[in-house]
Every structure is written in structure tokens, then in C-alpha cells.
Amino acid sequence: MLTPPPSRTRADLAARLPDDQARAWFAEALADASRAATAPQGPPAADPATASEAPPAPAPGHPVWQSRFVTAGRHCGPDAADDVRTLLLIEARADTETLTRLYREGSAPERRAVLLALPFLVDGPGATPLVDDALRTHDTRLVSAAVGPYAAEHLPPHAWRHAVLKCLFTGVPPAAVADLARRAAGDAELARMLTALAAERTAAGREVPRDLRHALTLTGVPNEEP
Amino acid sequence: MRIFDPHIHMTSRTTDDYAAMYASGVRAVVEPAFWLGQPRTSPASFLDYFDALLGWEPFRAAQYGIAHHCAIALNPKEANDPRCTPVLDELPRYLDKDSVVAVGEIGYDAMTPAEDTALAAQLQLAADHGLPALVHTPHRDKLAGLHRTLDVVRESALPVERTLLDHLNETTVAAAADSGCWLGFSVYPDTKMDPDRVVAVLRTFGTERTLVNSAADWGRSDPLKTREVADAMLAAGFTDDDVDRVLWRNPVAFYGLSGRLRLDVPAPDALHEGNSVLRGGE
Ligand SMILES: [Zn+2]
Numbered sequence: 306m307l308t309p310p311p312s313r314t315r316a317d318l319a320a321r322l323p324d325d326q327a328r329a330w331f332a333e334a335l336a337d338a339s340r341a342a343t344a345p346q347g348p349p350a351a352d353p354a355t356a357s358e359a360p361p362a363p364a365p366g367h368p369v370w371q372s373r374f375v376t377a378g379r380h381c382g383p384d385a386a387d388d389v390r391t392l393l394l395i396e397a398r399a400d401t402e403t404l405t406r407l408y409r410e411g412s413a414p415e416r417r418a419v420l421l422a423l424p425f426l427v428d429g430p431g432a433t434p435l436v437d438d439a440l441r442t443h444d445t446r447l448v449s450a451a452v453g454p455y456a457a458e459h460l461p462p463h464a465w466r467h468a469v470l471k472c473l474f475t476g477v478p479p480a481a482v483a484d485l486a487r488r489a490a491g492d493a494e495l496a497r498m499l500t501a502l503a504a505e506r507t508a509a510g511r512e513v514p515r516d517l518r519h520a521l522t523l524t525g526v527p528n529e530e531p
Numbered sequence: 532m533r534i535f536d537p538h539i540h541m542t543s544r545t546t547d548d549y550a551a552m553y554a555s556g557v558r559a560v561v562e563p564a565f566w567l568g569q570p571r572t573s574p575a576s577f578l579d580y581f582d583a584l585l586g587w588e589p590f591r592a593a594q595y596g597i598a599h600h601c602a603i604a605l606n607p608k609e610a611n612d613p614r615c616t617p618v619l620d621e622l623p624r625y626l627d628k629d630s631v632v633a634v635g636e637i638g639y640d641a642m643t644p645a646e647d648t649a650l651a652a653q654l655q656l657a658a659d660h661g662l663p664a665l666v667h668t669p670h671r672d673k674l675a676g677l678h679r680t681l682d683v684v685r686e687s688a689l690p691v692e693r694t695l696l697d698h699l700n701e702t703t704v705a706a707a708a709d710s711g712c713w714l715g716f717s718v719y720p721d722t723k724m725d726p727d728r729v730v731a732v733l734r735t736f737g738t739e740r741t742l743v744n745s746a747a748d749w750g751r752s753d754p755l756k757t758r759e760v761a762d763a764m765l766a767a768g769f770t771d772d773d774v775d776r777v778l779w780r781n782p783v784a785f786y787g788l789s790g791r792l793r794l795d796v797p798a799p800d801a802l803h804e805g806n807s808v809l810r811g812g813e
Binding site: 412 | 582586587589590627628629630790791793795
């Protein structure tokens with residue numbers, strides 16, 4: 306598991322928010338999330354005395370920070386929403402069961418945030434079904450978030466190789482694939498698949514993308530230059 | 532010219548349509564939830580549809596430089612099927628989503644007691660979630676349907692200023708205008724309204740609270756009808772500002788009541804080779 310980002314990241318993120326109203330909302334949301342982390346059992350309500358506005362009504366049985374997670378886009382703006390949502394998940398120390406439910410019930414931006422948070426929150430391979438789900442889509446926002454450090458650590462070889470190919474097909478840059486160089490090194494099967502893809506492109510009279518050649522080079526497998 | 536189509540079912544349209552819409556000035560759409568032609572038989576199939584309106588469809592639209600929002604609801608036709616009505620219990624979690632800007636389409640189809648219940652319940656949901664409502668008026672027995680719709684709206688917790696009555700025509704516009712609701716006109720190749728008739732209605736009832744949409748779906752329909760109306764307005768002597776009001780500022784004002792409208796979609800940057808959507812998937 307990766308170490309959660311330091312508190313300085315929170316200050317940087319707060320500084321990026323559109324206005325003071327968004328910053329106040331963000332501070333309250335983080336407080337809601339950290340309360341859930343210290344008392345993970347019950348669904349604690351936000352303290353209305355400290356809230357600068359009425360807190361969103363929580364879904365029945367779900368803690369209030371999860372409503373904050375859902376509505377972060379309209380309070381913090383779409384640009385900051387990824388980071389805000391990811392930090393809320395980390396601050397609440399969401400477990401795999403919660404992450405799975407939030408992913409399944411989430412809009413695409415919410416799903417993306419769950420994927421981005423996985424390496425900070427999940428130790429074993431228990432959340433790989435979420436990564437698999439995202440990799441079945443053609444939504445590059447989800448595909449690029451799915452191939453982060455959690456996938457590098459936990460995807461089995463076959464699924465990981467297909468993830469690399471999926472990125473090449475959908476135009477997600479290889480830089481989004483965490484640990485590409487380490488996992489690709491010496492992977493003869495990946496080299497074979499990439500070579501076959503290059504041959505298919507050449508046969509169709511299309512150019513072999515530079516990203517594909519780059520990934521092939523990283524395998525270090527000799528005699529496979531297309 | 533900038534155009535906001537406030538009612539269009541893009542799920543049933545192609546990427547060619549998105550490109551043509553962008554070329555004719557469309558920069559924003561709202562896709563209300565409706566039926567799919569083939570009746571659904573369980574809440575689960577609604578949930579997958581709603582998820583598409585919150586995931587895949589906005590992604591597709593953004594690749595063509597078009598901002599996509601949606602309205603979520605149990606539609607009036609399927610409100611009559613007890614296998615479908617449990618989806619009402621799932622609506623609250625969807626109505627919290629950032630890109631949901633209204634409850635809709637709700638309203639009447641065959642004016643049954645089940646439709647009464649679903650309409651009243653969903654107007655209440657709109658009020659509870661701080662959302663306006665897109666209300667479809669029925670195609671059969673239209674004027675009676677409009678009056679019955681207005682009765683339910685007036686009894687509801689949702690103010691008329693947060694209600695859009697759609698699919699209006701010459702027989703229903705007067706009563707709808709008197710009610711204080713927003714007025715929606717759907718322009719179809721054969722049925723509903725055509726551009727010249729919309730222009731005539733605009734002459735009588737003004738541009739103040741009027742919205743025009745293509746309501747394009749999987750039937751015979753045309754996603755460029757909004758542009759045709761704009762051109763017909765200009766040809767009839769309306770100003771550029773009138774056109775901008777009807778085809779941009781009014782939909783922005785109405786759906787902006789949600790506080791969730793984001794119109795800052797970047798210009799299409801995905802129109803490059805190697806993009807799988809443009810090749811129809813792999
Ligand atoms: Zn419709």
C-alpha cells in the first residue's frame with residue numbers, strides 16, 4: 306500500500322479550490338470523513354453547530370461524508386473533484402466493501418476517484434474486480450485511473466497485459482500505466498502481443514504508434530522489432 | 532450561434548449526429564430519462580440506463596465538444612408496470628449526482644391512477660433534491676392531459692417557476708403560459724411542432740420562458756431541428772439576441788436552477804486517430 310499523501314497536499318488542494326465557500330465545504334467534508342474513520346461503526350451525523358451550511362442529507366444508513374463524496378463536483382468544481390474525492394476516501398479509511406459500493410453506485414467521476422484511491426487503501430487483491438470493471442469500459446477517464454499503482458501491484462499477468470493493450474487502443478498514454486517499465490521488463494508474452502498489434506496496424510496500412518514501439522522497447526525482448 | 536438542446540435522447544443517436552450537432556452550433560444538451568421503445572421489466576435495467584446517462588454518454592458527448600447533463604426519473608409509460616415501479620426507491624441516490632440537473636421526464640401518458648402516483652411522488656422528489664422538473668405532456672387527449680398535469684403541479688411542493696411543460700402545441704400553449712411554468716416545444720419532422728409553427732407561437736407568446744428542443748430519439752426525429760428553428764426565427768425577423776435567448780439562455784436559466792450546470796466542456800480534442808469511440812469500439 307502507498308503512504309497517504311502528506312497534509313501539505315491538503316493545503317495545496319484547498320488553495321486550488323475556486324473560492325472560500327468551496328474551501329469551507331472541503332474542510333467540513335474532511336472533518337466528516339475523519340470522524341467516520343475514528344468511529345467507523347455507526348453512521349455519525351455532521352455537527353450542525355460547526356457546519357457553515359446545512360450538511361447534505363445522508364443516504365439512509367450511510368455516513369454523511371459519503372454524500373459529500375457524491376456532491377464534491379458541484380461544490381469544488383470538476384477540476385479539483387478527483388483529488389477532493391480521493392482524499393475523502395483516504396481520510397475516512399474506506400474499506401474494500403465501502404469502496405466497492407461507492408464504485409458500483411457511482412457516476413463515472415466517482416468511480417474514477419475510487420480507482421485513484423485504491424493504492425492508498427487496499428492491501429490485497431480484493432478490489433481487482435473494480436479495476437477489471439473499469440478496464441471493460443471504453444471511457445478513458447476510467448481506463449487511465451484503473452492502470453495505476455494498484456493494478457501494477459495486483460493485476461495478474463494476463464489481465465495486466467490486456468490493460469496495456471487497452472491503453473494503446475483507446476489512446477491512453479503509456480505514462481498512465483504505473484510501473485510499466487518494471488512489469489514489462491522481460492515479458493516475452495507482452496512483447497509478442499505488441500508485435501502482433503504492430504503487424505496488424507502495418508497490414509492495414511496504418512502507422513505503428515510511437516507509444517506501442519516504446520512499450521515494446523521496455524520489454525527488452527530481443528528480435529521482436531516490427 | 533450557440534445552441535442548448537434541452538431535451539434529446541443521445542443514447543439512441545450516433546457519433547455522426549454528435550459531429551453534425553457540433554457543426555450546427557450545439558454546445559450543450561440535457562438527456563432526460565425515458566423509455567427505450569422496448570418496455571423494461573425490472574428496476575435493474577433502469578439502473579444500467581441511469582448509469583449510462585452518468586458515465587458513457589457524457590464521455591461520448593465531451594469528445595465532440597458538447598456538455599452533457601441528464602434528468603432522471605421513472606417515465607410515465609413504465610410507471611404503469613408494477614415490475615418497474617420499485618425503481619422509485621432508487622431515485623434519491625441518483626438525484627444527488629453532480630450531472631443530474633432535473634427530475635424528468637415525468638408526466639402523463641395514458642392518465643392512469645398509477646401515473647398520478649408516480650407524477651406526484653417525483654414532483655416531491657424534485658422539491659426535496661433542489662431540482663427543477665421536466666414534465667412531458669401527453670400526446671393523446673392532450674388538452675385534458677395538460678389541465679390534469681397543471682392540477683398535480685399546483686398541488687405539489689414544486690413551484691411552477693421550477694417546472695417545464697414540454698411537447699406543447701397550439702392547443703395547449705395558452706393554458707401552459709397562464710400557469711407560470713416554463714414552456715417547451717419539441718420539433719419533429721412529422722409530428723409535434725415544426726419550425727414555422729414554433730415561430731408563430733413565439734410571435735404570440737414571446738421568448739421569455741420558451742425553450743425549443745428536438746426530443747430526438749430512436750424514432751423518426753432530427754437532432755438538428757433546434758438549428759432549423761433558430762434559422763426560421765432569424766428569417767422571420769427575430770434578432771440574434773432573441774435566438775440566443777430561446778436556444779441558449781432560457782435552457783441555461785431553467786436547468787441552472789439545479790445549481791449543478793457546468794458548461795465549460797473543452798473543445799473536442801479526441802478527434803484523433805486511435806480513438807476507439809470514433810471507430811465504433813474495438
Ligand atoms: Zn423525450
